[in-house]
Amino acid sequence: MSETSPESSDNRLGQMALAVVLGLALTGFVVGVRAGPGSSRTSGAVPQAADMPRDLVAKVHGITTAKRYDEIGEQQRGVNAAWRSRLDLVQGTTAKRLPLKAKATHTEVLDAIAKRTENRAFDGAPPVVPHPVQQRGGLACLACHSKGVVLGKGAERRVASVMSHRFMTNCTQCHVEQVSARWGPANWPAESESTFVGLAAATHGPRSFESAPPQMPHAAAMRSACGSCHGPTGPKGLQTSHFDRQSCTQCHTSSAGHDQRYEPGYGPGFPAAP
Amino acid sequence: MTDFSRRSFIKATAMAAATAAAATHLSESEAVAAPATRPAPAGGDGGVAWNKAPCRFCGTGCHVDVAVKGGKVVGVRGSRNAAVNKGLLCVKGYHVGSILYGRDRLTTPLLRVNGKLTPISWDKAIDVMADRVELDPKGFAFYGSGQWTIPEGYAAQKFMKGGLSNNHIDPNARLCMASAVTAFLGVYGVDEPAGCYQDLDEADTIILWGNNPAEMHPILFSRIIDRRSRGEKVELIDLTTRRTRSSDHADHVMIFKPHGDLAIANGIAHLLLKEGTYDKEFVAKHCNFRENPSLKKKSLFGKPMTFEAYKKELEAYTPEKVEELSGVPAAQIRLLAKRFADPKIKITSLWCMGMNQHTRGTAINTLVHGIHLLSGHFGKPGDAPTSLTGQPSACGTAREVGTLAHALPGGRIVKLKPHRDQCEKLWNLPSGRINPKPGYHTVKMWEQFTKEKAKGGDVHTIYVQVTNPGQSLPNLNHLFNDKEGMKDKFLIVSEVYPTATTRLADLVLPAALWVEKNGVFGNSERRTQQWFKMVEPPGQARDDCWQTIAMAKRLYDRGFAGMRDKDGKFLFDVKDDKGKSVPVWDWNHYYDVNVDKWLHEEYRGFTTMKHKDIAPYDEYVKAHGLRWPVVKQKDGSWRETRFRFSEFDDSYVKKGSGIDFYHSKTKDGKAQIWFQPYEPPPEMPDKDYPLWLCTGRVLEHWHTGTMTMRVPELRRAMPHSYVELNPVDARKLGVNNGDKVKIESRRGSVVMPVWIDGRSKTVAGSVFVPFFDERLLINNVTLHLFCPISKEPDYKKCAVRLSKV
Numbered sequence A: 001m002s003e004t005s006p007e008s009s010d011n012r013l014g015q016m017a018l019a020v021v022l023g024l025a026l027t028g029f030v031v032g033v034r035a036g037p038g039s040s041r042t043s044g045a046v047p048q049a050a051d052m053p054r055d056l057v058a059k060v061h062g063i064t065t066a067k068r069y070d071e072i073g074e075q076q077r078g079v080n081a082a083w084r085s086r087l088d089l090v091q092g093t094t095a096k097r098l099p100l101k102a103k104a105t106h107t108e109v110l111d112a113i114a115k116r117t118e119n120r121a122f123d124g125a126p127p128v129v130p131h132p133v134q135q136r137g138g139l140a141c142l143a144c145h146s147k148g149v150v151l152g153k154g155a156e157r158r159v160a161s162v163m164s165h166r167f168m169t170n171c172t173q174c175h176v177e178q179v180s181a182r183w184g185p186a187n188w189p190a191e192s193e194s195t196f197v198g199l200a201a202a203t204h205g206p207r208s209f210e211s212a213p214p215q216m217p218h219a220a221a222m223r224s225a226c227g228s229c230h231g232p233t234g235p236k237g238l239q240t241s242h243f244d245r246q247s248c249t250q251c252h253t254s255s256a257g258h259d260q261r262y263e264p265g266y267g268p269g270f271p272a273a274p
Numbered sequence B: 001m002t003d004f005s006r007r008s009f010i011k012a013t014a015m016a017a018a019t020a021a022a023a024t025h026l027s028e029s030e031a032v033a034a035p036a037t038r039p040a041p042a043g044g045d046g047g048v049a050w051n052k053a054p055c056r057f058c059g060t061g062c063h064v065d066v067a068v069k070g071g072k073v074v075g076v077r078g079s080r081n082a083a084v085n086k087g088l089l090c091v092k093g094y095h096v097g098s099i100l101y102g103r104d105r106l107t108t109p110l111l112r113v114n115g116k117l118t119p120i121s122w123d124k125a126i127d128v129m130a131d132r133v134e135l136d137p138k139g140f141a142f143y144g145s146g147q148w149t150i151p152e153g154y155a156a157q158k159f160m161k162g163g164l165s166n167n168h169i170d171p172n173a174r175l176c177m178a179s180a181v182t183a184f185l186g187v188y189g190v191d192e193p194a195g196c197y198q199d200l201d202e203a204d205t206i207i208l209w210g211n212n213p214a215e216m217h218p219i220l221f222s223r224i225i226d227r228r229s230r231g232e233k234v235e236l237i238d239l240t241t242r243r244t245r246s247s248d249h250a251d252h253v254m255i256f257k258p259h260g261d262l263a264i265a266n267g268i269a270h271l272l273l274k275e276g277t278y279d280k281e282f283v284a285k286h287c288n289f290r291e292n293p294s295l296k297k298k299s300l301f302g303k304p305m306t307f308e309a310y311k312k313e314l315e316a317y318t319p320e321k322v323e324e325l326s327g328v329p330a331a332q333i334r335l336l337a338k339r340f341a342d343p344k345i346k347i348t349s350l351w352c353m354g355m356n357q358h359t360r361g362t363a364i365n366t367l368v369h370g371i372h373l374l375s376g377h378f379g380k381p382g383d384a385p386t387s388l389t390g391q392p393s394a395c396g397t398a399r400e401v402g403t404l405a406h407a408l409p410g411g412r413i414v415k416l417k418p419h420r421d422q423c424e425k426l427w428n429l430p431s432g433r434i435n436p437k438p439g440y441h442t443v444k445m446w447e448q449f450t451k452e453k454a455k456g457g458d459v460h461t462i463y464v465q466v467t468n469p470g471q472s473l474p475n476l477n478h479l480f481n482d483k484e485g486m487k488d489k490f491l492i493v494s495e496v497y498p499t500a501t502t503r504l505a506d507l508v509l510p511a512a513l514w515v516e517k518n519g520v521f522g523n524s525e526r527r528t529q530q531w532f533k534m535v536e537p538p539g540q541a542r543d544d545c546w547q548t549i550a551m552a553k554r555l556y557d558r559g560f561a562g563m564r565d566k567d568g569k570f571l572f573d574v575k576d577d578k579g580k581s582v583p584v585w586d587w588n589h590y591y592d593v594n595v596d597k598w599l600h601e602e603y604r605g606f607t608t609m610k611h612k613d614i615a616p617y618d619e620y621v622k623a624h625g626l627r628w629p630v631v632k633q634k635d636g637s638w639r640e641t642r643f644r645f646s647e648f649d650d651s652y653v654k655k656g657s658g659i660d661f662y663h664s665k666t667k668d669g670k671a672q673i674w675f676q677p678y679e680p681p682p683e684m685p686d687k688d689y690p691l692w693l694c695t696g697r698v699l700e701h702w703h704t705g706t707m708t709m710r711v712p713e714l715r716r717a718m719p720h721s722y723v724e725l726n727p728v729d730a731r732k733l734g735v736n737n738g739d740k741v742k743i744e745s746r747r748g749s750v751v752m753p754v755w756i757d758g759r760s761k762t763v764a765g766s767v768f769v770p771f772f773d774e775r776l777l778i779n780n781v782t783l784h785l786f787c788p789i790s791k792e793p794d795y796k797k798c799a800v801r802l803s804k805v
Helices: A006-034 A054-061 A087-091 A106-118 B003-026 B096-101 B122-135 B150-163 B178-188 B198-202 B218-229 B260-274 B280-286 B307-314 B319-326 B330-341 B361-374 B394-400 B417-426 B442-449 B544-557 B595-610 B617-622 B712-717 B727-733
Strands: A149-151 A158-160 B049-054 B063-069 B072-078 B110-113 B116-119 B140-144 B169-171 B205-209 B235-240 B252-255 B287-291 B303-305 B347-351 B384-387 B461-465 B490-495 B507-510 B519-522 B527-531 B671-675 B691-696 B723-725 B740-744 B749-756 B766-770 B798-804
Touching: B049 B527, B063 B096, B072 B096, B110 B122, B122 B140, B122 B461, B122 B490, B122 B507, B122 B544, B140 B150, B140 B442, B150 B169, B150 B394, B150 B417, B150 B519, B150 B544, B150 B595, B169 B394, B169 B442, B178 B361, B178 B384, B178 B671, B198 B218, B205 B330, B235 B330, B252 B330, B260 B307, B260 B319, B260 B330, B260 B361, B280 B287, B280 B361, B287 B307, B303 B307, B307 B671, B319 B330, B330 B361, B347 B361, B361 B384, B361 B671, B394 B519, B417 B595, B442 B461, B461 B544, B519 B595, B527 B617, B544 B595, B595 B617, B723 B727, B723 B740, B727 B749, B727 B798
Parallel strands: B140 B169, B140 B461, B205 B235, B205 B347, B235 B252, B287 B671, B347 B384, B461 B490, B490 B507, B691 B766, B723 B749
Antiparallel strands: A149 A158, B049 B063, B063 B072, B110 B116, B110 B507, B287 B303, B519 B527, B691 B798, B723 B766, B740 B749, B740 B798
């Protein structure tokens, strides 16, 4: 038998590598699904190959291991192997990745949440609109709120935040403007105002261990565009330290409890049944 | 694995992941196993219990999850697993929790002593109520609304018709959807829509008949227009008298003159007949024709007419004639007819107050059903004439429980002896207990109340629960305000806040609100929805249902014969699971047993009489509502019905018939297509009162605003009422935004700030005023003339004049 041609061998290696990746992903998914919030995580059986140096694995087992994240961008392969990304030249920086932003201080987090509370009745309520609404048709709001428009600087800086959820047409169904009175009559009497105190926003998501990525402390429903608050136009206390990562939910999971993946609870938890 | 299959596999995996993500977001998820307790979510809302409840406001019937912490409601979110709203709410729904906590919640019973409301004990209050009944049981009236829970309305109904032999019980629903009811009866022989909200997902064309769902039924409106952002095509045709937020999304806006809707519907039927494009097979198999005996003499069921006579009557309604009557260009009438003539598309009509609050309300309702039947756009998902409701349980309580002056539960009516017999049997009453004479409908009831006894005003006491007639009745000067200072009249009001009604009340009873009590609502698509009490009512506020039962027990204790059934037992002898009587009239024991469940199970006996079957209470505990008829299956499960009268879904339809109107008045399984002529409104603008006045609602406020005005987010969004004015009329008057004008009719006046082209755009010669503001009572101006069949007044059109103040 002639030796397998390099090309087909490459192909087979590729297939095997893919199988490993998918296998790991599947295991990870199952483990992830099983582990509920707060449950301790145990790592699965460690493949023998993982203990070997990576180039040795390739030799002994005849397979290529998946690249680590820190290798991506440094190792090049395939038809574009010779191509070099020189972000440093473009931006005048030596960084290979965008630099990590300094983590927000606790005060900054609290400030950001306090600011956020100003135009919400409770955590989870749709924010009210801090400017007059002259909506005609469904797309008017998108002009500023699709990508997020920043106006002014310093104290004058205003951000039209990016819509945090998938596009829905009738914006003013949930988001209403706030005016004290247009043309009278006399203001509504204060003694007839609601004293409702709403659910407070969480300051931090729980982590399963010190350096683990935090879990979302809020529902992901209606908040699927993370960048709306955690992106570069979000308030400082809520901004992520790593803007260049695009797939947030890869590391930061949402909680089943928050996201109503079950029917709303009934049975125990209700007032005592007769 | 070949290269191709590997790629397909990756792609398929990605698709599956994406689909799963989409599914968790959108699915109606009917079969998700319920955990015993919801896991406490990590993060900020630890210690919060979430429970389900339908929203307190409109008839859409969205489900909300209510967050309770430390004995208080702290948040609300749309229930993602609820089929009605799929996780979304409107701005009122999101803020519904705030309505419980107004500083001025009524917390103690108040009796008017020397003109001043003075705190008294509940015991004394119940005594006063019993005194008023005993004074003259025939002159005691009960006035409620579609905000009654089903058990509350059922208890009030039993108390009045079964206990007092008195039929003077009517709901605010009379002012709201009575015309829809009479038309459903006249056309199908049985009330309530055949279709459901799924029609909105499947229709190709949706026609709004004088309806502004973008503001009044926002969840349903979003359900329609969000289809477009998913790449679907749905045509929206807005038939309206002014440009609204709904018009902004419409493909065609057709602005008609008040009452022009009658002409438009006839114009469509005219073209379908003339061009032979009506559905001949559907009409032959499923329809009869009907008309009123004469223009003067109108009746609920009318008399039969031949197809030829029907065709002849419609000959006059040419597009050009309809243009003249309605103001809608003939070309647009042709466009509408073309849609109905197309058998390939699916058409859903939506309407609410525009067609119901109409002096020809029954007529226009029957006409719209008629063009759907004539064209065969009926009975398939997406093909439906659908009437919406404005109150959370207008369907459940007012219509199904029949808390109307002429009705009994289960579609029975007091006039018919067999119906009374059925009812007396189920209530275990002696024969003849139920009075055969219909009681006073709303307008009549308040007329009799505000008229001196010496002048024939034979209603001496009205007990109002869950509504605010002092603001919502039309022509308040005629129907409400006269009560002031009348010695022999007594107004009892169970309320949560001081209102325009409590202002004239002699006895004010503090009521529990929404999740402060157990409840069951029934929404616009026949969906019955249950919830449990989650927080305690403030102070001494108590359930309306308890109030009714406590009053009944006091009468029973005093020996009032009507409070006994034929075995001498109390009418509300609520029993626990072991069959032991529970003293629920004592507030301390009211929640020892689930009174709602007990009443529900008793009421269930009525619901099978007209195929409006509801399931046992416990089935609703498990569901986000079920649409009746809910039919027990062979395997013991309960199946809801989405499309009534259609064989593929409704188990009561005769096999092989396709469509079967099994409550047909003509007893042949056929529906009635009515001819109703165009008639001008009873009051039209003239030299002295040159402008049309239309009243209605806005997105942020619900009904009379007593709840929503107390919510800062909602009040700031819409802080006060206004008169919406066309620039042409503003120029004529010489007024600008914010200027005050006096709006005057032959009945009364009110001063309002002007908003030119405000929330909506009126046409020149007409003005619009929302009625939510208790400081600016537009119902001092409106008309109390009503549809002769439904007795529902017309709040949408009367003549006024404006002057600068």
